Amino acid sequence: MKRHAAELLTRDPERFFHHDRVFLNNPVVMQGMGLAPLVVLATSGQNALMLAVAVALLLTPSRMLACLLSRLFPLREEHPANAELEKKLLPRSILYSGSAAVVYLAAYPILNRLFGVSLLVLGIYLPMLVVEPLLTYRFGRVQETMKKAVSKGIRITVGYGLLLLLLGCVREWLSAGTVFGHVLSRPVPVSYTHLRAHETDSYLVCRLLLETTTFSRSLKNLQKTLCLKEF
Numbered sequence: 001m002k003r004h005a006a007e008l009l010t011r012d013p014e015r016f017f018h019h020d021r022v023f024l025n026n027p028v029v030m031q032g033m034g035l036a037p038l039v040v041l042a043t044s045g046q047n048a049l050m051l052a053v054a055v056a057l058l059l060t061p062s063r064m065l066a067c068l069l070s071r072l073f074p075l076r077e078e079h080p081a082n083a084e085l086e087k088k089l090l091p092r093s094i095l096y097s098g099s100a101a102v103v104y105l106a107a108y109p110i111l112n113r114l115f116g117v118s119l120l121v122l123g124i125y126l127p128m129l130v131v132e133p134l135l136t137y138r139f140g141r142v143q144e145t146m147k148k149a150v151s152k153g154i155r156i157t158v159g160y161g162l163l164l165l166l167l168g169c170v171r172e173w174l175s176a177g178t179v180f181g182h183v184l185s186r187p188v189p190v191s192y193t194h195l196r197a198h199e200t201d202s203y204l205v206c207r208l209l210l211e212t213t214t215f216s217r218s219l220k221n222l223q224k225t226l227c228l229k230e231f
Helices: 003-011 013-019 027-031 035-041 045-072 082-125 127-131 133-140 146-176 201-230
Strands: none
Touching: 035 045, 035 082, 035 146, 045 082, 045 127, 045 133, 045 146, 082 127, 082 133, 127 133
């Protein structure tokens, strides 16, 4: 562990765990953000790759644009008064989703050039990313700086992309015995006597991911407690 990270863990363990958006505080596992496209679309490595590239092109640029525009209606405090929320939440939400929509229009030609008609597999979930909480959840939070928007945007993109690729490859391997079309093993036949038709191995992986969300939150709280006792 780097010295800076060790000092941060010693002084403020809660901030340390909050800072790590890749492993310890992954937005999908810990907060359930981006769960719908992940569960529905990440059924193969190719689908997961397309979705990961789309998120990479959308998340950080839209967050940067929204950071600039939302300064017209800034939230100065972490817990603002109700009157301020009623006045600013609606325009801020429009700015964040609008920023994502503008970036999506610019990113779609790039995605189309990279993947062509394969993008049709993602269906409506691709344009629905513009209102995905993974991209827009900051509209109700305190105003962030541009540096923080870029830093957190990149870390969230990496964390979400890694989980997408991992889940997509595992589900493809379990269901078809392949990863990105390369045969690794023969698919294991599923007995309908013991397993309902919709509960194939790949979908059991998603059910396991949903169950680990609650467990991960409990584990995070336990880690904080242990760190406080140790230091």
